[in-house]
Amino acid sequence: MHAQFVDLLMPFLKFVGSNEITEDSRLRDLGLDSMQSIELLFAIEDTFGISLPDEDLTDTTFATAGSLWAAMQRATDQLAAA
Amino acid sequence: MSTALLPVQDGAVLDVPLRQRVERVAAVAAEHAADTDRDAVFPVAALAELRATGLLGLLVPIEYGGLGGGIGDVIDAAIQLGRTDMSVAMIFAMHCQQVAAVVGHAGPRLRAELLPQIAAGAVYLASVTTEAGKGGHLLSAESALAASADELVIDRFAPIVTGGAHADGFLITMRSPDATSPNQVSLVYAHRDQLEITGSGDWQPMGMRASHSLPLRLTGHVPGHQVVGEHGEFPKIAMEVFGPLAHLGWSASWLGTASGALSRVLKLLRGKDGRARFDLGSELLLSRLSRARQRLDAVHALLRHTQHLVTSSADLSTPPNQLLLNALKITASEQCHAAVEDLIDLVGLRHGYLKDSPTRLELALRDLRSAALNYGNDRLHLADGRLALLDPEVRFV
Numbered sequence: 084m085h086a087q088f089v090d091l092l093m094p095f096l097k098f099v100g101s102n103e104i105t106e107d108s109r110l111r112d113l114g115l116d117s118m119q120s121i122e123l124l125f126a127i128e129d130t131f132g133i134s135l136p137d138e139d140l141t142d143t144t145f146a147t148a149g150s151l152w153a154a155m156q157r158a159t160d161q162l163a164a165a
Numbered sequence: 166m167s168t169a170l171l172p173v174q175d176g177a178v179l180d181v182p183l184r185q186r187v188e189r190v191a192a193v194a195a196e197h198a199a200d201t202d203r204d205a206v207f208p209v210a211a212l213a214e215l216r217a218t219g220l221l222g223l224l225v226p227i228e229y230g231g232l233g234g235g236i237g238d239v240i241d242a243a244i245q246l247g248r249t250d251m252s253v254a255m256i257f258a259m260h261c262q263q264v265a266a267v268v269g270h271a272g273p274r275l276r277a278e279l280l281p282q283i284a285a286g287a288v289y290l291a292s293v294t295t296e297a298g299k300g301g302h303l304l305s306a307e308s309a310l311a312a313s314a315d316e317l318v319i320d321r322f323a324p325i326v327t328g329g330a331h332a333d334g335f336l337i338t339m340r341s342p343d344a345t346s347p348n349q350v351s352l353v354y355a356h357r358d359q360l361e362i363t364g365s366g367d368w369q370p371m372g373m374r375a376s377h378s379l380p381l382r383l384t385g386h387v388p389g390h391q392v393v394g395e396h397g398e399f400p401k402i403a404m405e406v407f408g409p410l411a412h413l414g415w416s417a418s419w420l421g422t423a424s425g426a427l428s429r430v431l432k433l434l435r436g437k438d439g440r441a442r443f444d445l446g447s448e449l450l451l452s453r454l455s456r457a458r459q460r461l462d463a464v465h466a467l468l469r470h471t472q473h474l475v476t477s478s479a480d481l482s483t484p485p486n487q488l489l490l491n492a493l494k495i496t497a498s499e500q501c502h503a504a505v506e507d508l509i510d511l512v513g514l515r516h517g518y519l520k521d522s523p524t525r526l527e528l529a530l531r532d533l534r535s536a537a538l539n540y541g542n543d544r545l546h547l548a549d550g551r552l553a554l555l556d557p558e559v560r561f562v
Contacts, residue, residue: 098346111400112349121551140555142404142482 084152091130092148095123106149120145133158183238186218187245190257194250201252201375202528205368207331208375211253216286220257224264229280236265236410236476240417240468247421248428251532252375254421256328258414263290263336266352266406270394275354279334288356291332293323293383294407305347312342315389319355327378329364333357335383341396350399353392360385372531404482409475411540412490413468416497419536420464423501426529427457430508433516433524443512453511460500460507467493474562484555485562491545491552498536505530 089104096104096113104113115123123145128134135144139154194211201208215221223238225231232238239261247254264283267276267290282288296307311318321337329335334356341351364381368374394402431454433439443450471493478486509517509526516522 098348100345102345109397112344112346112397114346114348116348117548118551121554124555137556137558137560138483140484141480142400143480 084148087130088152088155089148091126092123095119104148106147106152108148110145110147110151115145127155131155131159133162136161183223183232183234183242184245186220187242189218190214190220190253191246191249194246194253198250198375198528201250203374205370205374205377207328207377208250208253208256209331211250212256212289212328212331215257215260216289219284219286221260221286221289222264222280222284224261224268225280225284226268229276230284231280232284236413236472239410240413240472243414243417244421244424247418248425250375251418251422251529252373254418255373255376255415258418259292259327259411260290262407262410262414263292265410266336266393266402267354269406270352270398270402271354272390272392274390275393279354288333289328289331290334290336291326291328293321293326293329293335293337293381295323295325296321296338306338306340306350307347309340309344310342310351310353312389317342317353317387317389317392318385319353319360319387320384322380322382324380325378326364326381327376329362329379329381330377335360336393337383338399344397348400349397351392351396352394352399352402353387355383355385355387355391359387371534372528373535409481409490412494413472413475415536415539416464416468416471416493419497419501419533420461420468422529422533423457423461423464423504426505426508426524426526427461429524430454430512430516430526433512450511453507457504457507457511460504464497464500467496478562483562484552485560488549488552488556489562491549494540495537495542495545495549498533498539498542502530502533502536505533 084106092104092110093099095115096110098112098114102108124135133155135154135158139157144150144154190211193214194208197208197210200206219232220242222231223234223242225233227233239258243254243258246257267279267283271279279288283290308321319337319339321339323329326332326335334354337353337355338350339353340347341349361384362381364379366380368377368379434443434445471489474486474489475481481487481490505526508524509530511517512524512526516524517526520527
């Protein structure tokens, strides 16, 4: 995962403590709630210039840092292909 | 796997249509409704009939001795019960929501132990998901489960437990063992005899008086396999089972209550005395009748459409799906209450405001006033506003 992505996640994960964020980090457990997901989404759009497609706006996408990163990768690839 | 015989004997249970079973419960509920409302006590007679008719096991699969019903059956039954007694309908719908969580997420051992008992009418389930200080927020928990060897230690205060004094078992949310944040929530089953239960407080609400909801403290030990779903997986159960079934079951109960009220008003108007008392050619009367019926048709259509979504969608977590589920709850709570308001204006003081009118509008209005407050509409609108921002294309499902 991109370091910039991890930095972007940090403010949303109030329970992360001193733990390192890995692909398996469960975002909800670490403090992300559905209310904050939209702000995280805006931050991703602003920072990486991508927007996640509608079908990816599910609990599964936001389950772990890795699943969110994977969705972002797909969006980046689609942008590149377009 | 054991299968228990249902208390309605001779194995003919499944030949009895759902409607007849529900009619039996509704008849008992009707007999006691005035008393349970006046005294604000739990409808124990109706619960006994829910046990005897096998309806507590409506969602229990047939292989465990249940009726093997589905969500549509719960909705049908809640509408039918709601026509007579909204408290009974809500109690039933909420029990079914708990059962659905056990059926869908409990491990094989807990399923084998618990489901036949529910099917046999021996276990009425209550839900302990509220916690002091979190205002009904489902997805976080302050009280933590302790795990020792293969045992879970429960120590939990809940500010409001519907039917808690009469439940045989409880599904309890608690912070998972070894959780590092309050967002790691587990759901645990505890049988009444595994718990020490202390409760206190008076229950004197405006309406829904028979739903008898009290603060309880639950302490005890349960074996490790009584966790429902994996530890920390309660959010998944809330998304797949609790949320959808709550909104469907409540809305069905409210629709039933408003439909029962409209039906009684129509029968009053069409009766010989009614025709003498009311001018059925009055444009104001006809318009008010139309408005009330229109509200209920709209709620019914939304309810059935949402039922279809819940039974056909692979993932309910998408913004359009969540928006529809919330829209059902908000719309049903507003429109069912508004329909009864229309009817009160229509029939006036004698039949709209006095307790002893056969229309029972006074009770229906008090009961339905709780609908907007029960998992508050203000909070759902807040969630929906954010969900709307997540769906800029405005996709309908």
